[in-house]
Amino acid sequence: MSKKDAPAKEVAKTSxxxxxxxxxxxxxxxxxxxxxxxxxMSYGLVAPFFxxxxxxxxxxxxxxxxxxxxxxxxxQSPVFTGWQNYRYLFxxxxxFLKAFSNTLYYAIIVGPTxxxxxxxxxxxxxxxxxxxxxxYTLAFYAPSLTSSIAMAVVWGVMFSxxxxxxxxxxxxxxxxxxxxxxxxxxxxxxxPVGIIVAxxxxxxxxxxxxVAGFTNVDKELYxxxxxxGVTSRFQRLLYVDIxxxxxxxxxxxxxxxxxxxxxxxxxxxxxxxxxxxxxxxLHLSDYxxxxxxxxxxxxxxxxxxxxxxxxxxxxxxxxSDKG
Amino acid sequence: xxxxxQVDVDYLKRAKxxxxxxxxxxxxxxxxxxxxxxxxxxxxxxxxxxPPEELFLYPxxxxxxNPTLDNFKMLxxxxxxxxxxxxxxxxxxxxxxxxxxxxxxWVNTMACYPLSKHTFPGKKFLFNMVTYSLMFIAxxxxxxxxxxxxxxxxxxxYLVFVIPGLANSTALFLMKQFMDQVPNEIFEAGKIDGAxxxxxxxxxxxxxxxxxxxxxxxxxxxxxxxxSGTSTTYIYKEQLRSLGFFMSTIGGGIARQGVAGVTAxxxxxxxxxxxxxxxxxxxxxxxxxxxx
Numbered sequence: 214m215s216k217k218d219a220p221a222k223e224v225a226k227t228s229x230x231x232x233x234x235x236x237x238x239x240x241x242x243x244x245x246x247x248x249x250x251x252x253x254m255s256y257g258l259v260a261p262f263f264x265x266x267x268x269x270x271x272x273x274x275x276x277x278x279x280x281x282x283x284x285x286x287x288x289q290s291p292v293f294t295g296w297q298n299y300r301y302l303f304x305x306x307x308x309f310l311k312a313f314s315n316t317l318y319y320a321i322i323v324g325p326t327x328x329x330x331x332x333x334x335x336x337x338x339x340x341x342x343x344x345x346x347x348x349y350t351l352a353f354y355a356p357s358l359t360s361s362i363a364m365a366v367v368w369g370v371m372f373s374x375x376x377x378x379x380x381x382x383x384x385x386x387x388x389x390x391x392x393x394x395x396x397x398x399x400x401x402x403x404x405p406v407g408i409i410v411a412x413x414x415x416x417x418x419x420x421x422x423x424v425a426g427f428t429n430v431d432k433e434l435y436x437x438x439x440x441x442g443v444t445s446r447f448q449r450l451l452y453v454d455i456x457x458x459x460x461x462x463x464x465x466x467x468x469x470x471x472x473x474x475x476x477x478x479x480x481x482x483x484x485x486x487x488x489x490x491x492x493x494x495l496h497l498s499d500y501x502x503x504x505x506x507x508x509x510x511x512x513x514x515x516x517x518x519x520x521x522x523x524x525x526x527x528x529x530x531x532x533s534d535k536g
Numbered sequence: 537x538x539x540x541x542q543v544d545v546d547y548l549k550r551a552k553x554x555x556x557x558x559x560x561x562x563x564x565x566x567x568x569x570x571x572x573x574x575x576x577x578x579x580x581x582x583x584x585x586x587p588p589e590e591l592f593l594y595p596x597x598x599x600x601x602n603p604t605l606d607n608f609k610m611l612x613x614x615x616x617x618x619x620x621x622x623x624x625x626x627x628x629x630x631x632x633x634x635x636x637x638x639x640x641x642w643v644n645t646m647a648c649y650p651l652s653k654h655t656f657p658g659k660k661f662l663f664n665m666v667t668y669s670l671m672f673i674a675x676x677x678x679x680x681x682x683x684x685x686x687x688x689x690x691x692x693x694y695l696v697f698v699i700p701g702l703a704n705s706t707a708l709f710l711m712k713q714f715m716d717q718v719p720n721e722i723f724e725a726g727k728i729d730g731a732x733x734x735x736x737x738x739x740x741x742x743x744x745x746x747x748x749x750x751x752x753x754x755x756x757x758x759x760x761x762x763x764s765g766t767s768t769t770y771i772y773k774e775q776l777r778s779l780g781f782f783m784s785t786i787g788g789g790i791a792r793q794g795v796a797g798v799t800a801x802x803x804x805x806x807x808x809x810x811x812x813x814x815x816x817x818x819x820x821x822x823x824x825x826x827x828x
Contacts, residue, residue: 252657259650262647263647265700268684269699269701269703270669277676337566340562347815352574354811355574360758360807362799367579377592418755428819429823460827501679511677521673533827
């Protein structure tokens, strides 16, 4: 990738010279090689990363983009079918719409809630004395370090469908319900339960980024703001902390958008009654892993990726001048 | 100038005199919230040490009253019947975790230095690619990735756990942002003293990146330690599969609740311990994590 990119730069560099030179292939090639040789150290150091990145991230992504216009069942070679997958996706696949609305429901609640909670818990942590901050940080961050196996154990018992489950036995005792609620079988509860579990472990990398970002805010700015009449904590948050943590806000927003839209299975597992817990990622894996309709699965992946990229761009526009 | 200083001092004096009630309320409320956040983890520990009669109590009880090590013994009984001894899975996971983290640090450290401190054609393009790939969903392109991995004959080897995940854009992003805040003057001073490009990297950049390296180890440890998907997809030889895979096969079933608790404890606690030990280093790195 780095080698391909070099000629473009070379054009820019020689643009003020006579135009004829641009067409001198021999010289141009020589110049490119020379340019690469001068920066051999830089290219050498980034090469391992980008070779691996292209092989295992970019190439599969580009292949998916192409395959989304094909019919392919892995056994035979792909057949180009144009927009057919996309037409089926938006017009005929009612299950996709179900998966999409479930995913949006999840993402609209978990995404902003987790993002705002991360910011405010981090901000509150920044208000406590420095010595006890690490303890508080650990208490809030530990849930996201929990393995998925552990999550299933803890929440499985909490939301157990019979009367021995913690929540059911508590609600029965308080006479709020008369029969145990089928938390992971009832179509009305599958997504809410999934959302609660997700929220518990939602203070992740973005949260750490905020905690660290706040400690980085120059303390002199508080004094300067005090001179301008900013005295209360909340005024300081508004006029100093938020503007100073913009880069972290953008980083966390990007991670949050990607994380909440690419949600897979919930606590209820897969498949769920009436597909109440079906998400776009689960729908995708049904087609790629179970039915081997790779072309169609790729179209789903492309649609989801475009949604994430679009929202990511919007986050860049709002939170950074880079736009 | 004098006036400004005067106001400053007055403000600070007043602030010191005024008792910070809001601050105390925050400490208490945050402690309560933190306890709620930790509850499921406390439950996990408690379950792992519960004797059978307490596991099936009705109504269920949160804390253990007579802790035992029965569940740990039961785990070793369960594993006695498995195809491959438990220790083999443990060995596999320790091996792939160490190898993965070692090369992850190596690859990302190498890449972050020129992206931050050198100027070369294509640098901006490469870094933008990394920033945008924060929005990639890796699992969305599963089948093409599968074909690439099997095409390179990485399946059924330990390498499949290590190599495909090495180019981690979050890790590179964090390391590059960390490198950015190291002043360029250090490297210029090194150049004046006659250091070669290679020496600038090994003698100056590498020691400065220690905290960032610790951070990406923590962020990536959980993923590789709990690894089970790769074992299912790419490994057919039981003796090469990981602990996470094995643990995911024995969990489940109400009768094995205690064993599942022990399993969960084994899978979760190494991550937490590593975080506790390295927390200050992580904070140092994350402070520069923003997208500028």
